[in-house]
Amino acid sequence: MLAPDDRSLRREFGWFMLIALAVLAAGIGLRDPWPPDEPRFALVARQMLESGQWLFPHRGMELYSDKPPVLMWTEAFWMWLTGGWRGAFLLTSLLSGLGTLALVWHLGRRLWNARTGMVAATLVLATMQFVDVVKHAQIDPLNLFWITLANTGILLHCLRGPNWRMYWLGCFAAGLGVITKGVGVIALLMLLPYVLLRVRQWPGVTVTRGDGWRWAGGALAFLLAIALWLVPMLSAAYGLRTPEYLAYVHDILFRQTAERYANSWQHEEKPWFFLLVILRQWIPTWLLIPFLVPRWREALRLRDPRVWMPLIWFVLVLVFFSIPRGKREIYILPALPMLALAMAPYLVDLLKTRWLPRASFWIAVACAAVFAGAGTWALTKAPAAAQRIAQGYELPGHGEALWWCVIAVGTGFLLSALVFRPRRGVAALLGGMALAWIIWPLGTYPLLDANQSTRQLMQEADAAIGPSGQLGLVAWREELLYQARRPVTEFGFARDSALQLRAARAWQHDDPAHRWLLVNEEAFDDCVVKDKVVPLGIANRTRFALLPADASKPDCVPSATPR
Incomplete structure (x- = not known):
């Protein structure tokens, strides 16, 4: 039987997870996949279901080797299970986000107590980047879950062990992270601060002797997880031995991993890029850090590994992703749960101060004023910026419906402030943020989906x-093929657009009366007869048009490179 306090804390966790479900699930089923990444993975998953080819993902006619197929497997499973339900592509992200929060709570409870676990999980849920990423069907929410599971297993073994099963589970989860995105290996960096603190003989660190084979079992678990995909994939590729499949193996194992890290060819940024990401997107988490530095210094003096193992790992991950030139905002997200864990035990005391609730309350009021004021200004004055946004989404008027959604977000912050008052200002701010994350998708998904998903264009x-x-x-783009109303012909995705257009014209020439080309206008060349083009408008800020057979000059050889 659970003690009354334990039952109360578990009930509190249950309510927290229900709130998290409402926040993270709001809007699921109200939209189709949106660019840049969602249509790609949904298209690959659907093609897996249709073709039965699970080892080698395809994007149209081409093999898709940018990412391992684990996320696409899960999306295909949800599509199959739900019978193709519109929101199925988002279920992996939703469950990954909820699973991450549960792991953070469990880890905080085991290392400190249930209250600390609740604070840590709340801090993660309150961070803007976490909610934003989980609300999209990208690889990163699933990758975040695997890395957090790996950290949980390793930390429980190293600080509450020995617990070899949890250690092996952690290493296995890190391997699953590798075959999900490639960077799951960063979870194993947690062993570096463990070795350092063990050598320094910090109290509370698990010490084992004569267990070398058990430690080596972690490497075996890590490799076993990778082998679940790698072995059958390599066996099939080298069994077929065609140039296409051999190129797939080289690209996904070398070019998209080590080469991409050492010699990035996309998203080049400065070394301090992720510090700016934290300042912009880890609100309100980072705002609390200056008040915790003295506590962390005291934890260092007391040699508390529960704080400093996660903190050192956070710094290692920050350095790891800052070294290559190629950086994306989303890369740093797996470091958030461990930072929240290192902050949580001291936030429990910070929440008892008078200034934090009052400051939080006035931040909530300021958010209400900013959102309601900006929405009202855009609604009533129709400034040029509002008109540009409306035109980009092909909204009627100057996007009045969108600005009502902005006003509704401000109203949500105001209602939360009125309900909780300054005395419970932290709850006022968190409640306003939760309402904002619920109101915005419920209001904007139906409004923007036809344009964002290219459903209307198709x-x-x-x-x-x-x-x-x-x-x-x-x-x-992937969303066009995903939203196609009938079988279509395509001429390669990665292929140069000029070569695609040449092959498309040859295809069209065989049946000019019935064949049309849907073209991104940036691919037009000087053989296009502009007067014959059928414009379709803008989708995702890209202009598309239909070319009938007579929209290309006969026997024309293009002399200009497409824009």
């Missing part, structure tokens, strides 16, 4: 070519 293309028309895609 419906218009389908109507324009008629029931007997055939459609070819040139310089296409």
